[in-house]
Amino acid sequence: MRINLHVWRQPNTEAKGHIQLYTLDDVSPDMSFLEMLDVLNEQLIQKGDDPVAFESDCREGICGTCGMVIDGIPHGKQSGATVCQLHMRKFKDGDDIYVEPYRHTVFPVIKDLFVDRSAYDRIIQAGGYVSANVGSAPDANANPIPKGIADLAMDAAQCIGCGACAAACPNGSAMLFVAAKVSHFNLLPQGQPEKATRARAMVKRMEDEGFGGCSNYYECEAACPKNISVRFIAKLNRDYLYAAFKEGV
């Protein structure tokens, strides 16, 4: 099939970007979206042009390295999938496709579709862990955990840190990302000792990084390639209130 690709080109962070049109013939429906971009890039290299810079690594939807906006939606219109899992059979012959980087002030464009998502790392650094040094652990079966709780924690823990939630949010909030990590730990008995400090520290770091607040648009849930539920945001709000109560503020 034939595809008209409108791709955001921006040589570096300071430069002004623009949309460039590329037409690709012979796109196979079995190709993944990124393989289609690979084909484009090989053609650009042959012509001596700078290929489109984009990030991807595992190409199976688990590492969170890929991420771009396709026709206005982070990771594209296929729900519950990363862009590396999107296949060309979801498009039609003759389609116009718009490909842009995440648009978010906290995720500056490095080049083309390549953005800097290091703010997510810094949010985790603020408290996204259980402080258990190696060597200090009791037997793993010493503390049984109800299956339902463990499963729910696992639902939250599936987040791949791709940045789509903040990129999709009209407020530019990273609340779903923070909620997923806080819930993962705060649901489990292991996470209880740091429950209050974790919620506060991570939300504060999110705000300090310049992300907006949540006002329940739920665009994040729709864009999340791992289908992480906004109910975790409600849980985060409860934990946050609990923290405020504990600290008497």
Place this chain on the structure above:
Amino acid sequence: MILDSKVPSGPLEKKWSQFKADMKPVNPANKRKFKVLVVGTGLAGGAAAATLAELGYNVEAFTYHDSPRRAHSIAAQGGINAAKNYQNDGDSIWRLFYDTIKGGDFRSREANVYRLAEVSANIIDQSTAMGVPFAREYGGYLSNRSFGGALVSRTFYARGQTGQQLLLGVYAALSRQIEAKKVKMHNRKEMMDVVVVDGRAVGIVVRDLLTNKLESHYGDAVILATGGYASVFYLSTNALYCNVTASYRAYKRGAAFANPCYTQIHPTCIPQSGDHQSKLTLMSESLRNDGRIWVPKKAGDKRNPADIPEEERDYYLERMYPSYGNLSPRDISSRAAKRVCDEGRGVNATGKAVYLDFSDAINRLGQKVIADRYGNLFDMYENIIGVNPYKNPMMIYPAAHYAMGGLWVDYNLMSSIPGLFVLGEANFSDHGANRLGASALMQGLADGYFVIPNTINAYFGKGKPQTIPTDHPEFKKVEVEVQERITKLLNVNGKQSPTQLHKKLGAIMWEYVGMARNREGLKKAIGLIQELREEFWHDLKIVGPDSYLNPVIEKASRVADFMEFAEILAYDALMREESCGAHFREEYQTEEGEAKRNDKDYSYVAAWEFQGVGKEPILHKEDLKFEFVHLGERSYK
């Protein structure tokens, strides 16, 4: 070069505790004076960096990713083995040790493997304490599943995302140390070389992938945890950035490279769909717990699978290996798939696939149970192939997956360059000629959480190494050499992209150095690799800037190293005139087509010493002494 394994004497089950008892620990107050560089932040490297920082060492960690959370360990699906015996099915440290030695076809070092089995239980305890959400039963206790090559149920898992959850556990621990300023994290920096002064590794040269500038870093010890080299086959289950550069550059600086020919071909991957294919996706072999593998009995049978009656199907693994059946080890399952496809019984348009059928399990247990166990894998399959695997059997085919070979290390995980340690998939240490499923996560975490903190302590206990400033002439010299190589890449001005050339290399490797090898083919491969390397250096084309982010340069630099490394792999395969584990030489097979090992002549680790590009490296042998196990036939019948 003398290869001293430094295995402590004494009974097998006492060696590790004796080692720890004998070492002279570093005074806690002095630990921060020791600087450790950790390259790679996957399971092994991330765990090492976090744990060494907890102990008080001054750690700097490096990754070429934008974040340590992206490392390829994240893609491991099925699980992690541990000798917990929670199922009361007779598991023990000894049994896990023996299964691993046997799985590796008796080509690994007893003492290392025993230590791995010994610390396996601690990994589960530690990960659970850190909040890794392993699967649980209704009673709240941890759940287990079975994996290939074992008759006990000892694999812990977190849905089909065990690697992800364990890596995120490591990433969390590392993040805590970064916040505490105990680890200095360098993202988007790729190691380009090791610096050796007076025979000791004293640091590394890295390339900043955003600015393309080189930097030198000093370390009292350098740890490489940079993963495996399966991407030498171009198409593999490895992530796109995976490469051999760090290990290979260390090899060029004098570190011995051990058993490069032991490369695992994973039996359950999604088959290739076309020439555009950039990687192959693995389907966890845990699927083989409930899926049955078959092909039509008749060659060329192109009927719809549902139309092929039961008696015209060949469940060939169940037929050939009745006691392990669909759970036979990876190398055996892969070769069996190749054999039935070579007989013309393969399915799919390409004839290069076999069925993995869940209909019996769905009838027996219901779709809900199967969806609970493998839901995300089924979704992934449907996404890629566009076929619903609850209704139609999956199609699978083997693909390059894991490197058992790697840099040679002694019992301390130290390479043949003093001060240079190698962890996880990057070393050769624990899996012999073949790795069992769910053992890679175990080894990465064992090395990072439990082994290196002790062995580095023993190393530093001998005294603080002399600090070498990064303006030392050797650092400068290595920087110049690295820069010259990049400039050389930029100046070829040919016609082919790095990816095109990488594909060509992969085709040679898969054809002659893949699942089945023979003398003629390997000799031919060596010639073809040498020719292709010439072609690379005469016809490479690089575009884009050289002073700002440029993925084309990154790729070219990695492919350049694969072009050299591939030859060592072929030499190793040619030298090893036996079949063992994943290394199958067609000349050495039994009448039934099984691998024929030769313990008399080849019971050794082959460690290669660099002699120059295009020159045959020198072979050093570390004899494998089996004091505690009897070298049995590796039968899964």
